[in-house]
Amino acid sequence: MSSYLFRRLLWFFPVLFGVSLVVFFFLHLIPGDPVLMMLGESARPAQVEELRHQLHLDEPLYVQLGLFFRDLFTGKMRSIFYHQPVFQVITPRLLATFELAVFSMVLAVIFSLPLGIISARRKDTGWDFSFRTFSLIGVSIPNFWLGPLLIMLFSLKLGWLPVSGRGSLSHLILPALTLGMAMSGFLLRISRASMLEVLNAPYLKSARAKGLSERLVIFKHALRNALIPVLTVLGLQFGALLSGAVITETIFAWPGIGRLLINAIFSRDFPLVQACVLVIAFSYLTVNLLVDILYALVDARIRFRGQK
Amino acid sequence: MKKPVFYLLIGILGIFLIMGIFAPWLAPYSPYQQNLCQGLAPPSKAHLLGQDKLGRDLLSLIIYSARVSLLVGLSVVVISALVGFLVGAFSGVMGGAVDQVIMRIIDLLLAFPGILLAIALTAILGPGLGNVIFALSLLGWTGYARLVRGQVLVEREKAYFESARAIGAGWLRIIFRHLAPNLLGPVLVQASFGIASAILAEASLSFLGLGTQKLPSYGALLNHSLNFLRTAPHLTIFPGLAVFVLVVSFNLLGDFLADYFRVEEKAKKGW
Numbered sequence: 001m002s003s004y005l006f007r008r009l010l011w012f013f014p015v016l017f018g019v020s021l022v023v024f025f026f027l028h029l030i031p032g033d034p035v036l037m038m039l040g041e042s043a044r045p046a047q048v049e050e051l052r053h054q055l056h057l058d059e060p061l062y063v064q065l066g067l068f069f070r071d072l073f074t075g076k077m078r079s080i081f082y083h084q085p086v087f088q089v090i091t092p093r094l095l096a097t098f099e100l101a102v103f104s105m106v107l108a109v110i111f112s113l114p115l116g117i118i119s120a121r122r123k124d125t126g127w128d129f130s131f132r133t134f135s136l137i138g139v140s141i142p143n144f145w146l147g148p149l150l151i152m153l154f155s156l157k158l159g160w161l162p163v164s165g166r167g168s169l170s171h172l173i174l175p176a177l178t179l180g181m182a183m184s185g186f187l188l189r190i191s192r193a194s195m196l197e198v199l200n201a202p203y204l205k206s207a208r209a210k211g212l213s214e215r216l217v218i219f220k221h222a223l224r225n226a227l228i229p230v231l232t233v234l235g236l237q238f239g240a241l242l243s244g245a246v247i248t249e250t251i252f253a254w255p256g257i258g259r260l261l262i263n264a265i266f267s268r269d270f271p272l273v274q275a276c277v278l279v280i281a282f283s284y285l286t287v288n289l290l291v292d293i294l295y296a297l298v299d300a301r302i303r304f305r306g307q308k
Numbered sequence: 309m310k311k312p313v314f315y316l317l318i319g320i321l322g323i324f325l326i327m328g329i330f331a332p333w334l335a336p337y338s339p340y341q342q343n344l345c346q347g348l349a350p351p352s353k354a355h356l357l358g359q360d361k362l363g364r365d366l367l368s369l370i371i372y373s374a375r376v377s378l379l380v381g382l383s384v385v386v387i388s389a390l391v392g393f394l395v396g397a398f399s400g401v402m403g404g405a406v407d408q409v410i411m412r413i414i415d416l417l418l419a420f421p422g423i424l425l426a427i428a429l430t431a432i433l434g435p436g437l438g439n440v441i442f443a444l445s446l447l448g449w450t451g452y453a454r455l456v457r458g459q460v461l462v463e464r465e466k467a468y469f470e471s472a473r474a475i476g477a478g479w480l481r482i483i484f485r486h487l488a489p490n491l492l493g494p495v496l497v498q499a500s501f502g503i504a505s506a507i508l509a510e511a512s513l514s515f516l517g518l519g520t521q522k523l524p525s526y527g528a529l530l531n532h533s534l535n536f537l538r539t540a541p542h543l544t545i546f547p548g549l550a551v552f553v554l555v556v557s558f559n560l561l562g563d564f565l566a567d568y569f570r571v572e573e574k575a576k577k578g579w
Contacts, residue, residue: 142552
């Protein structure tokens with residue numbers, strides 16, 4: 001177990017470094033002069049030079065790289081638009097995004113797991129067909145369409161929920177439904193397939209043969225093993241939630257990191273764009289690392305593979 | 309999946325393809341023809357799906373948008389599959405350090421969740437059809453490369469592979485003559501899902517204002533409709549429905565192809 005975790009952690013840091021390296025080169029991909037692009041053609045030469053110096057673009061590339069990492073670690077990287085260190089701008093937005101992502105995830109799990117189990121237990125019935133149809137719709141419906149449709153129904157027509165903004169729980173429901181829909185569809189599909197596989201396993205036959213009730217067979221024996229693939233998907237889908245948040249937050253004016261990223265793009269605040277991309281990628285990698293650790297704790301096979 | 313459903317899917321996708329190719333002949337109006345006096349007009353006999361805020365015919369805009377969606381979807385998939393196939397085959401065949409380096413580069417690209425890298429790239433390179441296709445292909449090839457590499461690792465252990473090597477066949481010949489036909493099924497399945505994802509990604513970028521700005525696109529249409537949810541719901545309903553049907557059809561086609569190739573494989577093995 002510990003050697004597995006050690007190897008997993010050992011791989012985590014080079015990936016973080018690689019991701020930072022890719023993000024560092026963003027500024028160098030800009031066609032033309034990045035400083036002029038940020039400030040506009042009408043900027044005064046003194047302004048241009050000041051920003052060029054602030055971004056270390058007047059240094060050789062290897063020095064720029066070193067200074068980029070120094071600024072990143074010491075929190076000195078500054079937003080051009082907000083005139084503040086980027087992490088000060090990002091932290092409250094990141095919390096708002098996590099609030100939305102976690103609530104979406106919880107909604108998706110609460111909704112799709114039971115439906116997946118029912119779908120597997122009643123395979124090829126009308127219930128199974130309708131849940132699978134729901135899953136297909138969930139996976140395919142674009143969140144930039146679902147969001148406005150939900151606003152039209154629940155906010156404008158019925159007047160039950162607010163159109164946009166952040167505050168109470170009622171503000172959270174529509175964005176979370178929009179963001180979690182694709183995940184629900186995906187989880188339903190995975191939990192159904194995984195449950196179907198487990199339901200035919202020999203150890204379930206022996207569990208039934210020793211006289212356990214069906215409820216115990218499902219909840220004590222089948223579910224634990226069926227949950228393992230679901231857990232992996234949950235980690236991977238968290239990344240989809242983070243990138244999906246960019247659109248959902250734009251629709252619902254949710255003050256998260258996704259909306260901040262889009263605003264930073266349109267105000268040509270490239271240091272803030274770099275920082276947002278880095279923070280989102282880091283969050284995704286960290287959640288995946290945590291899921292892998294959890295996975296190892298749940299699945300004995302991985303623990304033993306680690307010991308070997 | 310039942311055959312009638314498959315024919316229905318082919319029919320729907322055929323309609324979108326015809327819409328994309330023959331848009332100038334099929335669209336009742338030019339998508340650029342404005343009529344400000346009739347801005348936000350609901351569906352009528354003259355304009356079956358209504359008009360947008362500039363008075364442009366929504367049906368014509370939807371027909372033209374199919375062009376961008378399919379162009380991006382197909383281009384991204386063709387480029388990704390080609391690059392992915394070559395890189396994956398090269399990686400699998402070379403093995404060792406080369407294989408490790410290529411796999412780590414793929415891991416690195418996959419560390420950016422969803423379309424985040426595409427958002428960042430289009431933000432930096434600027435909006436435009438070419439940049440959108442480039443940004444989406446930059447991530448798209450990784451899935452194909454992994455698939456092909458995995459298959460190469462399996463196939464290179466088989467007797468025919470060794471026999472081909474023994475009679476002096478080069479790696480390129482082995483890859484294209486022997487390996488490529490075996491990979492057709494899995495690559496087609498992945499391509500079908502890939503087109504659906506690329507269409508969604510393009511629409512998402514356009515929705516955020518980072519996609520193709522000069523050409524009509526479903527994402528941009530939906531973005532412009534956000535301010536008129538109460539007064540002109542048709543601007544949200546119809547373009548969204550079009551992109552949804554397109555994506556569902558490609559996803560279902562992927563499911564169908566996956567079933568088909570699984571059955572074929574079983575038949576080959578005599579199951």
